[in-house]
Amino acid sequence: MLESQSNWIFTYNNKDEANMDSLADVNVSPVIKQLLLQRGIDTAEKAKNFLNPSLELLHSTNSFSQIDKAVNRVKQAIDAGESILVYGDYDADGVTSTTVMIEALRESGAMCDYYIPNRFTEGYGPNEEAFREAHRQGFQLIITVDNGIAGINEVAVANELGMDVIITDHHEVQESLPEAYAIIHPKCSDSYPFKELAGVGVAFKFAEHLLGYFPKQFLDLVVIGTIADLVPLQDENRILVHYGLQALTRSERKGIKALKKLCQIEGNVTEEDVGFRIGPRLNAVGRLQDANLAVDLLLTDDPEEAEELANYVQELNTERQKIVADITKEAIEIFESSDAEKRVIIVAKEGWNQGVLGIVASKLVQNYYRPAIVLTSDPETNQAKGSARSIEGFDMFQNCMQHRDLFTHFGGHAQAAGMTLPTENIIELEEKLDRLAQEQLTDADYKPQLLVSGKLSISDIDMSLLETIDQLAPFGMANPKPLFHIEATPSEISQIGATKNHLKMKFVDAGVHMDSIGFGFGEKVPFLAKQTPIEMVGELQVNEWNGIRKPQMMIKDIAVTSWQLFDYRGTKNWQQQLEDNLENHYFVSFQGHNYDRIPVCDKDTVLSLNQTIDALYLLDLPKSLDDIRELVQKVKFKRLIVCFSTKDSDYFRSLPTREEFKWLYQLMLKRKYFDYKVDAPKLAQYKGWKLEKIKFMFQVFYELEFVTRKEGLIVPADQPSKKDLAEAQVYQDRKKWMELEEILIYSSYTQLKTWISEQMNAEIHEEEMVHGL
Template identity: 80%
Template sequence: MLESQSNWIFTYNDKDGVDTENLQNVNVSPVVKRLLLQRGIETVEEATNFLNPSLEQLHNTSDFSQIDKAISRVKQAIEHGESILVYGDYDADGVTSTTVMVEALRESGAMCDYYIPNRFTEGYGPNEEAFREAHRQGFQLIITVDNGIAGIDEVAVANELGVDVIITDHHEVQERLPEAFAIIHPKCSENYPFKELAGVGVAFKFAEHLLGYFPKQFLDLVVIGTIADLVPLKDENRVLVHKGLQALSRSERKGIKALKKLCKIEGNVTEEDIGFRIAPRLNAVGRLQDANLAVDLLITEDSEEAEELAEYVQELNTERQKIVADITKEATDMFEASDSDKRVIIVAKEGWNQGVLGIVASKLVQTYYRPAIVLSIDSETNNAKGSARSIEGFDMFQNCMKHKDLFTHFGGHAQAAGMTLPLENVAELEMELDKLAKGQLTEADYKPQLTVSGSLAISEIDMELLETIDQLAPFGMANPKPLFHIEAIPTEMKQIGATKNHLKVKFVESGIQLDSIGFGFGDKATSVAKQTPIEVVGELQVNEWNGIRKPQLMIKDLAVTSWQLFDYRGVKNWSSQLDENLDNHYFVSFQGNDYNGLTISDKETVLSVTEPIDALYLLDLPSAVTDLQELLNKVDFKRLYVCFSTDGDYFRSLPSREEFKWLYQLLLKRKYFDYKTDAPKLAKYKGWKLEKIKFMFQVFHELHFLTRQDELIVLADNPSKKDLAEAEVYKARKNQLELEELFIYSSYTQLKTWFSEQMNKAEIPEEEIVYGL
């Protein structure tokens, strides 16, 4: 048995009862129909819209509350020559939102500039000093993008100064709203049908309403911010991302071309290219310094400047990666060193770079799968500032809002948040969140969840299937790549990579081969016994090499649900493969021997264990088969290791009666036998081992067929007639040979079959045994 690292949620059975006839007119494979049903798409119209995203599916910008009021104010500013400040945010969604808004305003003839607060000195969102500085510089209108909905006090300051504020945002709405001139927010607009736009999506809608036409030129920016901000890729977001990927693939924007070149992106851009290459580089700027540089990159029309800025962005990203690694190591060490059993991780230290704490929190969540808050301490202000990331089932925003009085600043989503609080409040926050987590989460919640879309046989997996599944792209939040469950016996399993940290598994069924790769699963190679069926959950993808394209499974988790037999018979150094942690591992010696300093248990000790045993090691042969049968019948174990030595077996069979007769006849003829002198000669003459000769004389001696005179072996006078099998030494050796034949010289399959039979006997109800059913 090998436990999975995640909880596998087999949701596809939930839809088995749904009448798929509703989708019979949708020209897709049965697999795609099942996947559509799992996504809540149950009508032809819904399926058609989902599979064929089009601009016609986008909602009317007029449905936003106060958008006409906001646009009128912007046009008034343009007519009167007022200066407009676009106030942005420092992540990828924020910088793309800023770029969209600035370019739309400038196209409309506005005099505008942009400002992104410094993460370290000003923090997230509206900033009073920044608003006052904007007033001093003559700005009469501020438009926020991707922030502002929590800026109650700051907007009040702007109002006092006579500066109007238009908020465009998408973050969670708190109890009070700022008294802004206008608020453009899907969750503040009762009539707007879709509430999950990213910040750049809201800015794009504002730009569309301002310009009076659909601004396709901004789609390459919209797709970056939407994917980077992890909003659900459904409804409008799906359309914007679908069209945006096409726009990004052919974008002539100088900054984007420079970024794609650095990222080595050629041809069609995918959602993975944005999530793992483009967005992290844009985010790196705001994490380490002033994010205005990222806007400069996206907005520049000079190719040379774009390449210089992109190179600098690349350097910042490399630096960011090192800083993240260093802080993650420190944070992990701090948590490991604590004696706390808190369900929410909170670590804080002075000097940590605030810009990367969200990434560090994410890594802690990935490692320990519990909510995590990582804070940087400012000793001068006695404040702690940082980021939070959460797990499924624990809404970080709602739970923190229950103790909002502990924070100086707070905002975010269910799974991510940012905060500032007095240092003395950190311990109380940890205590309160821990109480909430213990009340809301079960033990099962502290394992990642993998939603399984279906089970497949190896023979079902081909390129046609992959091309069919690709009809559901683009994938992302609320439309994840489907994960499939496979159960089969691997034909090959080995560690790969420079540090042997990864796992390669090969399956073959009905002539079809499927290669599988599990990154970070290298240690599982020694945890799966040969000829053992394993269950794998993974993501199907295309592996292309030398122009040959074939399916490949990217392993997300694996498990073995049955007990496993590990065959270490005759292996000299089997103990070198032991786990570092030997808790709940039992080493059984039937003969009471010591082995390399291991803690040895006898049969009775193991029989007294009531909980399931992780690993049971059999170090030597029992004196009787019944001893081992009793263990197998009564002990519950996950893995069984057979470590019998093959040294010391004297011969593979008992001497025959003819051989005993021949030796006795020799004694009759010679009258005596000098063992030291004659035994080696006899061994050479007959081709027998000395141990065999010694054994035969032991049998004769026990049966009183012979005796000793000084150093010589001679026949006894008038011996009684007895059968060879009456000798105890003969019985013991016969029993030993039977044990060796069964446990040492049997094949792996034979041995496992025998073990399974003994365990199955224990599971047969008494009535079945009695009646032989």
């Protein structure tokens, strides 16, 4: 048995089958129909729109309240020669939003510049001193992108200085709104149909309204910010990403071409390329220094400058990775040194790089699957700044907003947030969030959830199926790659990688071969017994090697629901396979032997336990097969490990045949005596028998009273009773022991497991157990 690390939520059910008729007119495979229904796409029209994203399905910019007012103000600034400042943000969404807005303003003829606050000295969002500096430099209009909705005080300062502020944002709206000249925000516009645009999506919409046409030239920027900001890839976001990936593939932007070259992206750009290569590199700039560099990279028309900036971005990303690793290690040490059982992780330390704390929080969530807040404290200001990441079921934004008074600044989403608070408030925040988590979360909530879209067999999987599933791409938030459940018996199990920390399994079914890879699952190999069905949940993907393309599964979780047999029979170094933690492991010696460094117990100790045992070790052979029967019938265990030695086995000392017994007895009758010391070696040489065999035959004769001793010689008994050889106890004992060895030592793995399974399912006959038969 091997427990899964996650909760498997099977999203397919009989209801999906019943609703298939609603998609009868959709010309796709049943697998795709099922996946569409799971995504709430239950009509032919919805399916058509989902499978065939069209720019015509984008919503009208007119649905934004105040967008006309905002555009008119920009045009007024252009006509009056006023200077416009685009006030951005330092993540990938923020820098792409800034680039879109700058290019749209320049195309419109505006005098404009951009400013991105420094994460470390100014923090997220509008900054009063930056606004005052903008006024000193002569800016009359500020347009925020990907921020601003929480800048109540800063907008008020701008108003006092005579500057107008237009806010374009997508973050959660708090209790009150800034008194800006105009706010372009989907959640502040009742008539706007889609509320989940990224910051760059809102900037793009504003640019479209300003320019008066659909600006396809910005789609390569929109797709980066949308994917990097982890907004749901539904509705407009799906359309923008679909066309954005095509635009990114063809992009002639010098900065993007330089980035793609560094990331070794060739051919069609995928959502994974953006999410795991391009996005993190753009994010790295603002995490370590001034993010204006990233905007410069996206705006430049100079190939040499683009290459130079891209190389610097790469260096920053490498540095960022090391910093993240170091802080994560320290954060884990701080958390694990605490005695308290915390439902919400809050760790803080002076000197941590504020820019990477969101990534560290994400890694803590991955490690412990509970909400995490990571803060860096400043003793001079007595303030702590940092980021939060959460789990399904715990809305970080709403729960923190219940204690908004503890924060100096706060903003974010359900799963991610940023904050500043007085250092002395950290303990109180921890206590209050912990209490909220206790009220809202169950034990099951502290395990990750895997939404399983369907069940497949190995023989179902081929390249055609993968090409079919690709119709649902691009994948991302709210449209994840489908996960499938497979139950099969691997033909090979191995650890791979330089440190053997990855798992590889091979499967064969009806002539179909498939590999599966589980990164980070290498430690599970000792818990996977051969010839045992394994359940897997994972993504199907294409493995391409030397021009050959074939399906493989990327494992997300594994489980074994049945007991497992591990066979160490005849293995001298089996103790090297022992785990470090032997809690709930029991080592049974039937013969009362002691073993170095192993806590040995007897059978009765295990029988008295009222619990499921993780691992039950059988160290030596029992006196009877009934000892094994009783254990496997009465004791619940996940793993059974047999360690029987094959040394001094009786199995190959076969029972003498009846003809051999008859021949020896007739010899006795003929000779009238047998001098064992003298005659046994001669007989052994003559017949090719072993001395042990001759000795055993005479033991049977003695017990049956066929022979007796007289003056040191073995002689025939006078008028012995007629008895069967099997009546001799020594004969029965030898026969039973040989049967025991045949089953427990010399059987194959499959034979032994089958026999044990049969004993588990057999009824225990009390009479047999009493008499030991």
